Amino acid sequence: xxxxxxxxxxxxxxxxxxxxxxxxxxxxxxxxxxxxxxxxxxxxxxxxxxxxxxxxxxxxxxxxxxxxxxxxxxxxxxxxxxxxxxxxxxxxxxxxxxxxxxxxxxxxxxxxxxxxxxxxxxxxxxxxxxxxxxxxxxxxxxxxxxxxxxxxxxxxxxxxxxxxxxxxxxxxxxxxxxxxxxxxxxxxxxxxxxxxxxxxxxxxxxxxxxxxxxxxxxxxxxxxxxxxxxxxxxxxxxxxxxxxxxxxxxxxxxxxxxxxxxxxxxxxxxxxxxxxxxxxxxxxxxxxxxxxxxxxxxxxxxxxxxxxxxx
Numbered sequence: 001x002x003x004x005x006x007x008x009x010x011x012x013x014x015x016x017x018x019x020x021x022x023x024x025x026x027x028x029x030x031x032x033x034x035x036x037x038x039x040x041x042x043x044x045x046x047x048x049x050x051x052x053x054x055x056x057x058x059x060x061x062x063x064x065x066x067x068x069x070x071x072x073x074x075x076x077x078x079x080x081x082x083x084x085x086x087x088x089x090x091x092x093x094x095x096x097x098x099x100x101x102x103x104x105x106x107x108x109x110x111x112x113x114x115x116x117x118x119x120x121x122x123x124x125x126x127x128x129x130x131x132x133x134x135x136x137x138x139x140x141x142x143x144x145x146x147x148x149x150x151x152x153x154x155x156x157x158x159x160x161x162x163x164x165x166x167x168x169x170x171x172x173x174x175x176x177x178x179x180x181x182x183x184x185x186x187x188x189x190x191x192x193x194x195x196x197x198x199x200x201x202x203x204x205x206x207x208x209x210x211x212x213x214x215x216x217x218x219x220x221x222x223x224x225x226x227x228x229x230x231x232x233x234x235x236x237x238x239x240x241x242x243x244x245x246x247x248x249x250x251x252x253x254x255x256x257x258x259x260x261x262x263x264x265x266x267x268x269x270x271x272x273x274x275x276x277x278x279x280x281x282x283x284x285x286x287x288x289x290x291x292x293x294x295x296x297x298x299x300x301x302x303x304x305x306x307x308x309x310x311x
Contacts, residue, residue, distance in 0.1 A: 008062075012047060038292055043063045068124070070085055145202065146202070153183070161186075162274065195219075208232055222247060279305055
């Protein structure tokens with residue numbers, strides 16, 4: 001079987017390429033992808049060559065961990081039906097071409113247990129479930145652990161704020177880019193220079209900016225907590241004395257778990273969590289190079305998706 005896939009050949013060199021798919025096993029499904037998202041966090045680091053050396057990292061590589069599509073074939077041990085719409089968190093099915101994260105392709109082969117059945121009417125917004133699960137994982141739905149202050153009003157920051165609002169919190173969000181201030185609902189977005197508070201209990205950084213930590217430490221109360229929810233490609237350091245005086249706690253939120261995805265799917269289905277107004281740009285795979293550059297460099301682009309459906 002063949003597939004059209006986005007391949008990052010080397011840093012800042014990206015192409016749409018035909019690849020051979022691995023043969024299907026008894027527990028696998030063949031998914032025809034409808035949409036895939038472009039991550040401005042980890043995928044940007046892969047694209048610009050600054051991604052740390054994780055298992056499976058290397059070039060050439062198929063990116064993408066935010067895909068949705070239809071099951072069009074199944075192995076003999078599979079319970080899913082053909083035609084089922086599913087969320088795909090990536091795949092590794094391209095032979096010698098690395099699949100980190102592997103979801104940016106027209107067709108993928110993947111074990112049944114790795115896909116999640118979702119309602120087809122969610123459409124392209126289904127690609128946002130990965131980021132929603134990441135946002136949920138920050139606090140894992142614990143009401144008492146919702147942040148008081150969120151840094152960054154990108155898609156991840158907005159989803160963290162929306163989840164906090166679902167649970168009865170009204171966080172403040174810092175954003176320095178005037179083009180990203182709009183879109184708040186049940187929370188407030190302000191520029192840091194307009195905020196004189198220094199008593200935040202929990203601050204969550206969703207910006208990925210390693211240089212903010214000392215500033216954030218001055219904004220927490222005694223025994224306050226800072227959560228790092230972004231992905232950082234530089235060493236993180238901070239002045240010890242201010243952190244010492246506040247007895248600061250720090251926590252790193254890592255990759256989402258299946259339970260997080262299940263929780264956000266339920267919130268979306270119950271219409272408690274909205275995924276509206278987060279996808280701002282759409283392109284086709286044939287224009288992948290331009291689409292990825294736009295996703296990574298255009299501050300007006302919150303979320304870029306690739307539409308794999310026949311045009």
